Amino acid sequence: KAGVTQTPRYLIKTRGQQVTLSCSPISGHRSVSWYQQTPGQGLQFLFEYFSETQRNKGNFPGRFSGRQFSNSRSEMNVSTLELGDSALYLCASSPWTSGGITGELFFGEGSRLTVL
Amino acid sequence: DQQVKQNSPSLSVQEGRISILNCDYTNSMFDYFLWYKKYPAEGPTFLISISSIKDKNEDGRFTVFLNKSAKHLSLHIVPSQPGDSAVYFCAASARNSGGSNYKLTFGKGTLLTVNP
Numbered sequence: 001k002a003g004v005t006q007t008p009r010y011l012i013k014t015r016g017q018q019v020t021l022s023c024s025p026i027s028g029h030r031s032v033s034w035y036q037q038t039p040g041q042g043l044q045f046l047f048e049y050f051s052e053t054q055r056n057k058g059n060f061p062g063r064f065s066g067r068q069f070s071n072s073r074s075e076m077n078v079s080t081l082e083l084g085d086s087a088l089y090l091c092a093s094s095p096w097t098s099g100g101i102t103g104e105l106f107f108g109e110g111s112r113l114t115v116l
Numbered sequence: 117d118q119q120v121k122q123n124s125p126s127l128s129v130q131e132g133r134i135s136i137l138n139c140d141y142t143n144s145m146f147d148y149f150l151w152y153k154k155y156p157a158e159g160p161t162f163l164i165s166i167s168s169i170k171d172k173n174e175d176g177r178f179t180v181f182l183n184k185s186a187k188h189l190s191l192h193i194v195p196s197q198p199g200d201s202a203v204y205f206c207a208a209s210a211r212n213s214g215g216s217n218y219k220l221t222f223g224k225g226t227l228l229t230v231n232p
Contacts, residue, residue, distance in 0.1 A: 100211030107159030
């Protein structure tokens with residue numbers, strides 16, 4: 001069974017630009033979450049989608065947005081990039097449908113974003 | 117406000133000995149806890165979880181202990197192996213915090229080094 005796939009793996013942008021990251025979940029998984037990992041803050045929750053609906057959102061500015069498609073693939077977008085957006089962006093999928101977290105998240109390898 | 121704390125940024129142990137990684141939380145609504153391991157340039161990998169209705173869960177060399185009154189959990193690895201060297205993250209979820217909650221709150225991680 002293929003794991004969670006994230007593209008691109010590495011990218012470099014400059015301040016003010018925008019970026020789109022893509023995530024393909026494990027087949028059959030309909031819940032997709034996004035996390036930001038930075039050395040100072042650890043892993044921080046961005047948002048979670050299920051059946052194209054955002055169910056939870058973390059404490060990030062509106063420059064961070066996401067969406068999920070009918071095939072459960074997800075994208076996240078960061079507009080007007082700032083230096084502090086440099087981070088590893090991790091996508092995770094799970095088979096959860098309702099009732100909250102009942103098991104593990106399966107993480108991808110991440111997209112490493114560097115903002116210059 | 118850091119709701120999940122891993123106060124030891126690093127831990128070094130000898131191969132064959134026990135590794136004990138600690139995690140404290142402040143949110144009394146947390147009722148499900150997970151441990152993840154992360155190697156550089158890879159996504160986090162699930163290790164073990166525990167529900168708040170239990171105080172211990174064991175899986176092979178890994179055991180997680182939960183002390184709800186102290187809001188403290190620990191991960192024991194026995195015996196430790198050099199391949200266990202990685203960053204370990206504690207994570208928590210509040211499944212019953214009103215509505216569906218699919219957010220994991222992570223600690224900042226502890227770097228475990230197992231010396232041969």
